[in-house]
Amino acid sequence: MDKIQKLKNRIDTVVSLTDEELSMFSKAFVLKKISKNDFFLKEGQIANFIGLLNQGVLIYFKSMDNGDEITTDFAFEGDWVTAIQSRLSNSPSLINIKAIENSELLVIKQQDLSDIYIKIPKIERLGRILMEQAYLKMVEQNIDFQVFSAKDRYERLLKKHPQIFQRVQLYHIANYLGIDPKSLSRIRKQIFD
Amino acid sequence: MDKIQKLKNRIDTVVSLTDEELSMFSKAFVLKKISKNDFFLKEGQIANFIGLLNQGVLIYFKSMDNGDEITTDFAFEGDWVTAIQSRLSNSPSLINIKAIENSELLVIKQQDLSDIYIKIPKIERLGRILMEQAYLKMVEQNIDFQVFSAKDRYERLLKKHPQIFQRVQLYHIANYLGIDPKSLSRIRKQIFD
């Protein structure tokens, strides 16, 4: 499947572009390969780009003052990838984005995207909608923590991303759930009994 | 203090407007009074406005399927108030916003705001920056839940909003912290011993 088709699949759910618009849009994207354990973005860098994940798995994490790292999110095939805070404010990123499999992304620079906003307003609409979705996801994630137990959160994650357990190590998942890997182990044992 | 001055105080930290711009901007705001326990926005309504809280305290909460209500945020004097998801997407709000004291807000309609964006681009910048801050706040809130214990979250809240404990009932705070009011009571006892 070529670049244009992959973009089209991902965009069609939100806005529909003519072949010409799609072609112009896709020209601005560059293929980027990232090896396992390499960074797509490091804390302190400015995220002046957006990526569409073609292949692989990425994790978002933040380094805390005490040296701990906390996993805030994952990205799978089809997900848009960027550090929203950094991109919006054009300021250094507070988070890291790292590949935990060999991965491939289609990447567009923020500047090129801004240019396209002017030429194809529908793309600006796409941008706004993706931003909204990102915000809503954050709100939902928050409520998850507020009202659900660790076990419930695990089961909800299981339902939402069944693939995650084949591709992401358990300590990353525990970290994401905000619990100790041992606690996760216990929860898993309990469920599969 | 008049309307213009209140707006100016709140905006100055982000963008600086000329007297003329400020005057034009402030004309679009209308004063709205809300009695204790009345709603600024109900679930299902569309938030086609933004408010600046002059006086009072509001809480944001979401009704869950099982009938529970969970407090997701508070607003105090000087805070901008709206349902971001609803306003951005012009769709029904998923949350409620209610006054827990007699309150007063300066309210601007989304349509008027959009008109002003065109006349005063600096205001659009203000809008973008406030959106960013809201997003960042959400991210921080998330990390709070992920890494801190209930006790730590209580102490962080105490540090961030010392006024909250004089003005918001403890069961609202417990709800916001994601714990049982009894647990909060115990934590408080523990701290003040």
Added chain:
DNA sequence: TTTATTTGGTAACAAATGTGGAGCAAATGA
């Protein structure tokens, strides 16, 4: 290959949090 290192798992104990019951003081209403 052999040897470290990483990863996932178990068990035992400690600490934190939830649950249900009870009491008390302040606010509210008849």
Added chain:
DNA sequence: TCATTTGCTCCACATTTGTTACCAAATAAA
């Protein structure tokens, strides 16, 4: 005034989660 409700605290007990230590399997490195 008196009764009721509401918000808060405390107690005892159950459940959940964290901590530490240890082991086995998988993986990486030599």
